[in-house]
Amino acid sequence: GQNIDQPTEMTATEGAIVQINCTYQTSGFNGLFWYQQHAGEAPTFLSYNVLDGLEEKGRFSSFLSRSKGYSYLLLKELQMKDSASYLCAVMDSNYQLIWGAGTKLIIKP
Amino acid sequence: DAGITQSPRYKITETGRQVTLMCHQTWSHSYMFWYRQDLGHGLRLIYYSAAADITDKGEVPDGYVVSRSKTENFPLTLESATRSQTSVYFCASSENEMETQYFGPGTRLLVL
Numbered sequence: 001g002q003n004i005d006q007p008t009e010m011t012a013t014e015g016a017i018v019q020i021n022c023t024y025q026t027s028g029f030n031g032l033f034w035y036q037q038h039a040g041e042a043p044t045f046l047s048y049n050v051l052d053g054l055e056e057k058g059r060f061s062s063f064l065s066r067s068k069g070y071s072y073l074l075l076k077e078l079q080m081k082d083s084a085s086y087l088c089a090v091m092d093s094n095y096q097l098i099w100g101a102g103t104k105l106i107i108k109p
Numbered sequence: 110d111a112g113i114t115q116s117p118r119y120k121i122t123e124t125g126r127q128v129t130l131m132c133h134q135t136w137s138h139s140y141m142f143w144y145r146q147d148l149g150h151g152l153r154l155i156y157y158s159a160a161a162d163i164t165d166k167g168e169v170p171d172g173y174v175v176s177r178s179k180t181e182n183f184p185l186t187l188e189s190a191t192r193s194q195t196s197v198y199f200c201a202s203s204e205n206e207m208e209t210q211y212f213g214p215g216t217r218l219l220v221l
Binding site for chain 1: 151153
């Protein structure tokens with residue numbers, strides 16, 4: 001079966017750095033997406049990786065290793081507004097997104 | 110720039126009733142999707158559509174019906190609502206099947 005694993009919850013301090021991991025086993029691979037979802041709101045697109053390596057976008061970076069079935073989202077200089085759930089999703093061989101259950105990130109002052 | 114909208118935003122209904130959730134996008138995206146989101150689960154695909162008059166089942170289609178007569182609209186109908194269909198429903202769209210999906214604000218549905 002297809003499976004996406006990510007931690008249920010993480011806590012970090014304002015101004016610090018946090019890494020959210022995602023491991024996957026899917027039927028084929030056509031890219032990995034990270035979305036941010038604030039409580040009661042819609043998921044919003046953060047990043048996309050299809051090749052191995054690091055993609056940097058401001059305070060957020062996303063890394064992919066296809067051979068290991070592994071990705072992480074790195075958030076730097078954490079702000080209170082970064083408190084949200086972070087969703088990892090893999091596009092399978094049928095171009096359908098398989099979603100993890102999300103990681104709830106709690107930022108403490 | 111409306112983007113993608115959903116209505117209603119909140120709905121309470123009773124078991125056995127028919128309910129239709131609306132989704133409208135202004136980007137002329139080819140692909141549209143319906144997901145449900147429940148605690149402890151990732152987003153689960155109910156139905157998707159590649160173009161007007163082309164729809165296909167996702168992971169959890171039972172109890173749902175969709176149609177797409179116009180590119181911009183993709184309504185989702187629960188023909189006879191059940192308590193297990195209490196959920197948050199998200200509509201999404203993308204230019205094509207490989208592109209990023211953009212989500213509407215969601216509809217919170219409670220079935221009593």
